[in-house]
Amino acid sequence: MRNQQRAAHEYHTATKLSPASIRTQPHFLDWENKPSLYKVYPGAPSFPLPTTFPQPDQDTLSVLQQSRVSQTEGEFTLTSLAQLLFFSAGLTKKKTFRGGEEYHFRAAPSAGALYPVEIYLITTSLPSLPAGVYHFSPAHFSLTQLRAGDYRGVLE
Numbered sequence: 001m002r003n004q005q006r007a008a009h010e011y012h013t014a015t016k017l018s019p020a021s022i023r024t025q026p027h028f029l030d031w032e033n034k035p036s037l038y039k040v041y042p043g044a045p046s047f048p049l050p051t052t053f054p055q056p057d058q059d060t061l062s063v064l065q066q067s068r069v070s071q072t073e074g075e076f077t078l079t080s081l082a083q084l085l086f087f088s089a090g091l092t093k094k095k096t097f098r099g100g101e102e103y104h105f106r107a108a109p110s111a112g113a114l115y116p117v118e119i120y121l122i123t124t125s126l127p128s129l130p131a132g133v134y135h136f137s138p139a140h141f142s143l144t145q146l147r148a149g150d151y152r153g154v155l156e
Helices: 003-015 019-024 060-065 078-089
Strands: 046-048 091-096 102-106 120-123 132-137 142-148
Touching: none
Parallel strands: none
Antiparallel strands: 046 142, 091 102, 120 132, 132 142
């Protein structure tokens, strides 16, 4: 096993939830009281993301090992954004277990498939997407607009 793969495997093993780790920790998960898997903003405008985009030609560990990220030429498009969001936090698989419980798996790992991290985006106008503050919805593969307008100056 390559060093990068070994490191990824060791990280996964050390941070995953398993029946044994749940029983030996002083804290516990109340599986009957799980929070919603997805944050929802009712009534907010939603912008669907393109679902067709190029697949990467390298695995994740190879990309992370590179000392710098190469910039592609051309404009950053909604398709580029969709690709970035899918491969960083998108919904990659659904699995139904006995009893009918459905688990949703995303590109980024999460112990217990609980996914406590949300992605928010501040952007200038892109073709088909007005400037604004957005929340990424993996469930619908869309962006929910929380504020309209160019808020990039707030980050400075």
